[in-house]
Amino acid sequence: MVIQGYPNPGDGLRLHLNENTGGCSARVLEAIRRVRPSEVSTYPSYRDAVITTARHFDLDPDWVLLTNGLDEGILMAAVGHIARRRIHDAENIIPLPAFDPYPNSTAAVGATAIPIPPGPEFAFPTGAVVAAITPRTRMIFLNTPNNPTGQLIPMADLARIGEAAPKAVVLVDEAYIEFGGASFLPELPRFRNVLVGRTFSKAYGLAGLRVGVVIGHPDALDPVRAVTLPFNINAVALAALDAALGDVEFLPRYAAEVRESRERLYAACRRLGLHYWPSAANYVLVRVGEAAPLVAALAARKIHVRDRSKDPVTPGCIRITAGIVAHTEAAIEALESVLAMRER
Structure with missing residues (x-):
């Protein structure tokens, strides 16, 4: 059956479509x-x-x-x-x-x-x-x-x-x-x-x-x-x-969370030896090498990120939404766990 739209990844943190992870006002x-x-x-x-x-x-x-x-x-x-x-x-x-x-x-x-x-x-x-x-x-x-x-x-x-x-x-x-x-x-x-x-x-x-x-x-x-x-x-x-x-207070408050989340993702990438590109948006592109197994492993931990490795312009890359800081911290913890398992 062919269903329109983007496949639903299931339960977990949706960090794959650049959505507002805190919801609306x-x-x-x-x-x-x-x-x-x-x-x-x-x-x-x-x-x-x-x-x-x-x-x-x-x-x-x-x-x-x-x-x-x-x-x-x-x-x-x-x-x-x-x-x-x-x-x-x-x-x-x-x-x-x-x-x-x-x-x-x-x-x-x-x-x-x-x-x-x-x-x-x-x-x-x-x-x-x-x-x-x-x-x-x-x-x-x-x-x-x-x-x-x-x-x-x-x-x-x-x-x-x-x-x-x-x-x-x-x-x-x-x-x-x-x-x-x-x-x-x-x-x-x-x-x-x-x-x-x-x-x-x-x-x-x-x-x-x-x-x-x-x-x-x-x-x-x-x-x-x-x-x-x-x-x-x-x-x-x-x-x-x-x-x-x-609601004039909503956007500045959420944008501040995004900025802090980006900085935490940058720091995690430096700590883990991953190449990333500083971003002006609510996501960060990260080169992780073989992306598909890592994306699947993160999904198994209910963290959903976007696999960008199939695009020949962004080989080996994933994109992680930077939203609410608590969500970003959960993603970083899962990423650290997956990479630790990969190095064994």
């Missing part, structure tokens, strides 16, 4: 409980949610499109800018390693993916990206911090690429920006060809409700809006979004 749960039967039985209105989101990011509401998770926004950007325009020779530039929806959305609209390998230690290949731009380039996917490496793209490099590709749409995916680095949003008014993607799945703990946002000048955003389905987010998710943005 208590205010979100309260808001969900207050949802009325009539709000469930009727189609939702998005006006208040769009205005609230725009105010949160200090934007004109015309620059905001709410999506069913950022994944939908990525796909609709490709549909709106390539498929809707019936462009048959489109090329999309995808720096590696890359989030799966970039190549998937590229394939979905019949475009050709142009992969760009990273530099040493996953340095962002700005020069190679710019050199790959041609008249056929229609989209460029930029992920900062990168998933899975946690590396940031320098602000000047984002601007350089945006300026170098005036006839393409540059999608800056900031799904993890709340955990480190500066957002490109203050620079966005200079660029009519750049879209910024954000999600409320990670920092705000709404992954199960699927709420994202695509932000940009109407020149870039309107083609995406034109192909996005009219009732793409449900009423419960809208109530949760309003409550999440209203």
Whole structure:
């Protein structure tokens, strides 16, 4: 039987999908409980949610499109800018390693993916990206911090690429920006060809409700809006979004846990002789050698991490979510135990 979605690993700590390990704000749960039967039985209105989101990011509401998770926004950007325009020779530039929806959305609209390998230690290949731009380039996917490496793209490099590709749409995916680095949003008014993607799945703990946002000048955003389905987010998710943005203490508190968890993971890696990459996100990429047996051994101890070793760009690597400190300590203890057994 083929079941959609990502396989459920079973009981234990879910440190494999970069989720918020502390859950959502208590205010979100309260808001969900207050949802009325009539709000469930009727189609939702998005006006208040769009205005609230725009105010949160200090934007004109015309620059905001709410999506069913950022994944939908990525796909609709490709549909709106390539498929809707019936462009048959489109090329999309995808720096590696890359989030799966970039190549998937590229394939979905019949475009050709142009992969760009990273530099040493996953340095962002700005020069190679710019050199790959041609008249056929229609989209460029930029992920900062990168998933899975946690590396940031320098602000000047984002601007350089945006300026170098005036006839393409540059999608800056900031799904993890709340955990480190500066957002490109203050620079966005200079660029009519750049879209910024954000999600409320990670920092705000709404992954199960699927709420994202695509932000940009109407020149870039309107083609995406034109192909996005009219009732793409449900009423419960809208109530949760309003409550999440209203709890101004939740995000700083959780981000502090993430920063401390990253430092503890770094220290554990140094102690265990494992190579890691300092991250600006809520996860750390670690090279462990033969990854699959280690991932299985951790799962047997009810610690679930992501095996990234099948990607030729990240051989021998696993990715560990850095969330609540107590969860990170449990993961470190299990990792130490597994490695001790491997050395016998």
